[in-house]
Amino acid sequence: MGGSSAAVHLGDPGFRRDHGVRLAYAAGAMAKGIASPDLVIRMARAGLMSWYGAGGQRLVTVRSAVRRIRAAAGPGAPWGVNLLHPIGMPALEEATVDLLLEEGVRSVEAAAYLEVTPALVRYRLTGLRAGPDGAPLPANRVLGKVSRLEVGAQFMSPAPPALVAALAAQGRITAQEAALAAHLPLADDICAEAESGGHTDRRPALVLLPAMQALRDREVRRHRLSRPPRVGLAGGLGTPAALAAAFAMGADFVLTGSINQGTVEAATSDAVKDLLAEAGPQDTDFAPAGDMFEIGARIQVLRRGLLFCARANRLYEVWRRHDGLHDVPAETLRQIERQYFGRSVAAVWDETCTHYARTAPEILDAAEANPKQKLAMVLRWYWIQANRLAMAGDESRRADWQVHCGPAMGAFNDWARGGPFEDWRCRHVDAIGLALMDAAAERLRARGGGHDGGEHRG
Structure with a gap:
């Protein structure tokens, strides 16, 4: 089914270890449930990371989807839920976090944030404990999808002390969780979102990824973090060449978007998938x-x-x-x-x-x-x-x-022409990920660039 030994060595091994996945590859959330339970279940069963597209969905729908995914994927499977910041609606964000905590959702893809919120901090810190060496061990993982450095800096830093103190005073987190917060970045993973389908700041990947990596290194030094957040890339990733370029630049992981909307598992109409396959x-x-x-x-x-x-x-x-x-x-x-x-x-x-x-x-x-x-x-x-x-x-x-879509969709169609993925009815989200990663690894190997981009951070 794919996932060659060479592909396994792309990206940061910590991404694979922490998320319990085979590859440093993920399928990003698509709002309104387009990143459907079927999509998430398929990825989880293949040992790949993805997040359910909870943005814009009613809470009752989100709860039902979470329970369905958990039952079908099985214990310990890698998956999460999108936490899309509902601008101007803090009560909805709080209710969403309540649901995620009640249901034991252990990973979120946090998107559309311009600044850190109490709800996001509460999700991150709930269940935080000290490991044998005293280092903070989070119960809940956060991937922050960002396109601006000032937002990225907030995700790379520990939660704002004032927010932490307020949550502790309200009894919404424990004293131990509050004390450990100062030693833990808000996010485990930062996804630098270059020009992409849907909401986009149109940032060039060749500029954005190195800038985020340099920012991460500065924030690690400033806060003396023992576990630096990883920095991956999204936007424009639809071919093996694009994935290979991301890993050659030192991306710790890659995250795809547009190409997954045209898969069998995506919860949009067949007519939209026909259009996407022709783009x-x-x-x-x-x-x-x-x-x-x-x-x-x-x-x-x-x-x-x-x-x-x-x-x-x-x-x-x-x-x-x-x-x-x-x-x-x-x-x-x-x-x-x-x-x-x-x-x-x-x-x-x-x-x-x-x-x-x-x-x-x-x-x-x-x-x-x-x-x-x-x-x-x-x-x-x-x-x-x-x-x-x-x-x-x-x-x-x-x-x-x-129809939210970036140029990666058309690039993928060009790559898929004449092969097993030409017809979208043969495009399964996990099979695409495995094939792209295998081909990217082979491309890097052929050019002498096959290496583990994050090995230096362990």
């Missing part, structure tokens, strides 16, 4: 991020055959130019209702109100007092609907499908 490296583009377009965040999406990117940019311009629904010309609103929403603005607002009344009523109250924020929430519904349409494969609204 070339040039068939993606950038659009505003629906959840963060107020701060200029961008996402990379599939462009070929779809109008989502153009329409999302148009809606962003509407928000940027107007102070509220009252300020948008009537003809523009009619066009949005007819061509973009397929329903009235009033109906969209009613659905939005129902959602936030249940999950974050404080956001709803703020929007009622701020016309521009209300406009943003109404327009944001298009992003939500565009994702639903794609996952359902709704052909009547095909032009509006939102």
